[in-house]
Amino acid sequence: MSQQSSDPCASSAIGRTIVELRRAVGWSQTRLADEFSKVSGQPCTRQDVSRWECGKRTPRLRTLRALAAALQVPVQILEWSAVHRRTFVTDIAATAIAPVVASDLVLNGFEAALTTSAPDIDQWRETLTAYGHDYMSMGAADIRRRLTSDLVLLQRQADRPELWGIAAKLMTLYAKTFPGSDGVKAVSWYRMAARAADRSEDTDTRVWVRGRAAIALGYEGAALRVADQLAAEALALDDRPSLGRLNAVMGRAHVAAIRGDRRTAVALADEGHRIHDRVGSHEQASDYAVPHWRRNVDLSMLLARLGEERGAVEAQEVARRELPPELPRFATHLEMHRGLMMARAGDQAGGARYARAALDKLPPEKHSLSLRMLLDEIQRGAGAT
Template sequence: MDDLGAQLRHARVEAGVTLASIAARTCYSASHLSNVEAGRRTATPDIVLAYARALGEADVRRRDLLAAATIGPIAASDLIRNGFTAALAGHRDSADRWRDRVDQYGRDYMEIGADSLQTRLANDLVVMQQQLDSPTMWATAARALTTYGKTTRDPAEAIGWYDTARIAADRSDDLAVRVWVRGRAAIALAYEGAALPVAQRYADEALALSDRPSLGRLQALMAHAHVAAGRGDTTAAIAADQDAQRVFDQTASPDNEISDAAVPAWRMATFRSMLYARLGITRTGEQAQTDADRLRPATLTRFATHIELHRALMMTKAGDRAAGLAYARQAWTALPADRRSQTLGLVLREVEKAARQRR
């Protein structure tokens, strides 16, 4: 039997909460959750989070929640060893050191492969979860968890991490972090064309928290634009893009800043390139692609491939489906396997889907 599933069942029964009420907080049925509790299905992070919200911190402690969510995707033995080594050594990095380390992960995300980054970040998360004793540490953990979600291979798994990050951000009481985590998660999902209702919810939450211009608000507005495009609402997509551009004018990151936490001009152009490729508006899309290629640092080869896939999507939208598909597959093949990401794979699939559609 899955010990975590048994623990969840025990906590639920003790609290007098039904499986139906837990199911209402997830995309899973009560029968699936019953299988989780019996150990026949895996207790994924989003399921653990749903139990945590329903039962309260007294039944599923916050540190157990983070630990359980962290151990799942990586070899548990290595994580446990690293966690115990740090605990037994009695060494605690300062909040500033943790913040600097997470800042470095944000920079590394832009340039190295997801698998390598995921393993390193998972090890640090196991140690970090033992030290969540201040609002600053919760804010740092929230940012790390958001980056971790971006290293996963499945949108459903990423959503579990983004939900964990939202909880951590709320525990920090840092408004800027709360908005950024939700905005970053929203644009990640919306850009990928994955889980649009969840992307919409994250974006709505970010915008409701604060109306001050910020990178979190900017990304939430761009998420709204991509959600609208995914639903075929061109007017709403363009309006949201215009709102986002106004915020970008006030909050843009320096052109030479390379970090997942930054939105310099080349990255904004990349968001817009995908948006207008989706909408099939060639002139605006081509201008965004030119801007992205002109401004992007040469080291960011993965993001160059994004633009190539956007060009392929525009070709298929314009009716040249065979050429668009061939262009996309050539761009994918040209990028080394260890530099690919879940996001690129989903964009490629969108091109393939567009190429199959009848006109």
């Protein structure tokens, strides 16, 4: 079932991936062993799982396939990866997929090339739309696991501009599953998404991807120089009102607020208001849309950072009235903004307690990285970067 590693004490990248996937579904090692046995028809114990995870044994290819089936993830998550490629699979390998022997990767690559039919662009459009909806309510770990597999598949098929546009938007969403504060993973993916968008040859896509990255980083208060740069690129590409331009403007507003440039932040917020009046979305629950309620969630955060309590409270009240009930994560954002305002007003301990209580009411599987980073911001002192 498995072969002995040449160094039984060596750490194992594939073992770390097994651990992450097992924990993502909330299983113990014993539960994974039981599920593996059901799928493979072979006996498996908790000790077997422990040896795989700690790198004392390296699973064979057939074992990896049974593990993937047990964990209900595509086998590529465990098989594909580890060879350094000159495509965005390199970045997936560095962040989400474990390495296996090169011969298995080559074998699977040729098998895919021989059996994969021409890409169905309509199907990819539907996939993109589904992810836009799912992101609004699913946790970061679940989104990342699913997207990893789809990005590997799309990488093989991206042979025309429209597919590069779809890939760029999916990569932007994938980047959001990593905290921008780590300085590497999220930023690398946002930059890769911008390059993919350029291959789409579509100006709207190029602007949207950069603007979405800018506001994501700005809202998180992370990688501010990169947020400002991507926003500037978006604004330089096209001066027409669009959701991409709106996101770029508001991303810059957050950067200015965090840096203490109140005048610029307010001016940019006013510009964002004018743009939204022209291009605001009717779609209510998609990461690719900016309806009125979502605009007010963002405005609430910005004004809380600026210490504009009255304006922030007004934005929160508007957002609460219009917020779809199936999106409780955003209601948590609004509650935590109140904690941020308390901290800005001088009650840092009280603000942190209020924000923590609001986050604790949301089921952990619904948490987003933005919420966790917002709590960190409140706890260390509002506006600190």
